[in-house]
Amino acid sequence: MKNPKNYxxxxxxxxxxKIKIISIQFLILFAFFLFWELLVNINFLNxxxxxxxxxxxxxxxxxxxxxxxxxxxxxxxLETLIGLIIGSSLGLIIAIGLYFSKTLYKILEPYLTVLNxxxxxxxxxxxxxxxxxxxxxxxxxxxxxxxxxxxxxxYSYFQLTDENLxxxxxxxxxxxxxxxxxxxxxxxxxxxxxxxxxxxxxxxIGTIVGxxxxxxxxxxxxxxxxxxxxxxxxxxxxxxxxxxxxxxxxxTISIIEKSIRFRKHKHxxxxxxx
Amino acid sequence: MKELxxxxxxxxxxxxxxxxxxVIDNLSFKVFENEVVSLIGPSGCGKSTILNLIxxxxxxNKGNIITNCEIGYMFQKDNLLPWLTVYKNIMxxxxxxxxxxxxxxxYTFSLLKKYGLSKFASxxxxxxxxxxxxxxxxxxxxxxxxxLLLLDEPxxxxxxxxxxxxxxxxxxxxxxxxxxxxxxxxxxxxxxxxSERVLILSPxxxxxxxxxxxxxxxxxxxxxxxxxxxxxxxxxxVFNTLHY
Numbered sequence: 001m002k003n004p005k006n007y008x009x010x011x012x013x014x015x016x017x018k019i020k021i022i023s024i025q026f027l028i029l030f031a032f033f034l035f036w037e038l039l040v041n042i043n044f045l046n047x048x049x050x051x052x053x054x055x056x057x058x059x060x061x062x063x064x065x066x067x068x069x070x071x072x073x074x075x076x077x078l079e080t081l082i083g084l085i086i087g088s089s090l091g092l093i094i095a096i097g098l099y100f101s102k103t104l105y106k107i108l109e110p111y112l113t114v115l116n117x118x119x120x121x122x123x124x125x126x127x128x129x130x131x132x133x134x135x136x137x138x139x140x141x142x143x144x145x146x147x148x149x150x151x152x153x154x155y156s157y158f159q160l161t162d163e164n165l166x167x168x169x170x171x172x173x174x175x176x177x178x179x180x181x182x183x184x185x186x187x188x189x190x191x192x193x194x195x196x197x198x199x200x201x202x203x204x205i206g207t208i209v210g211x212x213x214x215x216x217x218x219x220x221x222x223x224x225x226x227x228x229x230x231x232x233x234x235x236x237x238x239x240x241x242x243x244x245x246x247x248x249x250x251x252t253i254s255i256i257e258k259s260i261r262f263r264k265h266k267h268x269x270x271x272x273x274x
Numbered sequence: 275m276k277e278l279x280x281x282x283x284x285x286x287x288x289x290x291x292x293x294x295x296x297v298i299d300n301l302s303f304k305v306f307e308n309e310v311v312s313l314i315g316p317s318g319c320g321k322s323t324i325l326n327l328i329x330x331x332x333x334x335n336k337g338n339i340i341t342n343c344e345i346g347y348m349f350q351k352d353n354l355l356p357w358l359t360v361y362k363n364i365m366x367x368x369x370x371x372x373x374x375x376x377x378x379x380x381y382t383f384s385l386l387k388k389y390g391l392s393k394f395a396s397x398x399x400x401x402x403x404x405x406x407x408x409x410x411x412x413x414x415x416x417x418x419x420x421x422l423l424l425l426d427e428p429x430x431x432x433x434x435x436x437x438x439x440x441x442x443x444x445x446x447x448x449x450x451x452x453x454x455x456x457x458x459x460x461x462x463x464x465x466x467x468x469s470e471r472v473l474i475l476s477p478x479x480x481x482x483x484x485x486x487x488x489x490x491x492x493x494x495x496x497x498x499x500x501x502x503x504x505x506x507x508x509x510x511x512v513f514n515t516l517h518y
Contacts, residue, residue, distance in 0.1 A: 164349060164351050164353050165353055165355065167331065167349070167353075168347075168349065168353045169370070170331055171329050171331065171347040172366070172367050172370045172371060173370070173371065174370045178370055182355075182366070182370070183355070186355070186357050187355075187357070189357075
C-alpha cells in the first residue's frame, strides 16, 4: 500500500484495498466455475465424473421449485445446530466441573485421552443403534464429535487463567461460583469462541456421517443417494450447498467474536462530574 | 497505640515431592495503628508467604496470627480485570463481599474524586498508564475501608520514574486515610522512604535479623526523606545487615 499523506487518504486506501480483495475473491470463484464448464464442454473432463455447473444450476432450480431443497437444508442445519449446542455447552459444563475438582480430572484424564484419540466416526453405527435410526441418532453422532475436544481444550484454557486474578478473588473471599463467573469465564470468552468455531466443522462432520448411515432427508442423504445412483450433479450440488452453509455458520461466530472485541471501544465515555 | 496485627511464633513449612522446606521459623512481630512497617529480605526468602498467611490464603503450621481490623491487600501487579471499566473494577470487592450499597458507592465516588480518577471511571484499564492503574488498584482496596494495608512489592512492576511518583502517591494516601501498612519489598530505598520501622529478614528459614526504627516523622513524604542526610546512613545500615 502507498504511504498515505493524511487520514482521509489512509481510509480511502484501506477501502480500495478491501474492494480489490473481495473482487479478486469473486473473480477466482467465477473463473473456477467458468473453466469447469468449458473443460467439460470441450470434453477435456468427463461430464459423467464431474458434472458441470450449468447442469448443477438447473438441478438446483428444480429442487427449489419442488421445495425439497429447503427440507434437506433445514433438516441438516437443525441436526448440526442441535449437535453443536449440546456438544459445546455440555463440554463446557463438564470442563468447569473438572476445573473445580482436580481429583476428578486426574481420575478421568486417561479416559478422556483415549476417547479423544478414538476416531468418533467409528462409533457412529453404535451410537445410531443406541439413540435410534432417526434424527436423535444423527444428533448424537454430531455431539460425539465436538464433546470430548471441547472438554479437553476448555479445561486447558481454564488452567491458563491468570493466577494473579484468581488470587485477587481469593483475597476478597470470593466463592467458586464468583470466581467462575467473574474471572474464569470472562477471561476465556475469546477461547470459547475459538472452540465454537472448530466445533462448527466437527458438528457438520457428525451430521453428514450420521446422514450417510441413516436418513430420509438432509444434505448427507442427497450426497449418499446421488453417489449411489451416479448422479454427480446431485453430489456436486450437495457439496456446494454444504460449503456455503458451513461458511455462513463460521462467519456468524466470527461476527459475534468481532462484536465482543469492539464492544468496549464503542462504549461511550461518560464523564462523572467533578 | 492500638495493635492492628500481631504474629506470634509463626512457623510455616512447605511440603513437596522433594521433601519439606521450612520457610518461616518462629516469627513474631506487631503492627500498630498509623505506622508503616517494611519487611525487607533477599528474593525468595518467603516474604510474600507472610502476607499470604495474614490474608489467610495459606494455613500456618505453628503459632498464631491475630488481626483486629479489616485488611486490604495490594499486589505487585495491578490485577485489574481488563474486561471491566475502572469503575466496575473498583466496585468488584464490594460486589463480591455483597457490601454494595448507596453509602459504599458514594464513598467510592468520593475516593475517585479525591484521587483524580473520576474522569477515567468509564475507561478500561488498558487505556491508563501503569501508575494510574496501580492507583485504581489501591482505590479498589480502599473501597473496602481497610485499616491495615498489605503491600506485596506494589511498585516493582513499574518503571523507575513512575515508581517514585507512585510511592509518593501511596504514602500520601496512607496518611490521608489514616491507615497502617505492612510493606514487603526487596528494595532498600523503598523501605526507608515509606516506613517507620524496617524489619530486616534472613534467608530461609525466614527470621528477623534486625529491627530498625527510623527517626523520620511519619508524615514525611518519600521525596523529602530521600533528601535527608540520614537516608544514605540508613541505606548502608540495612544493606550491611542484609548481606553480612
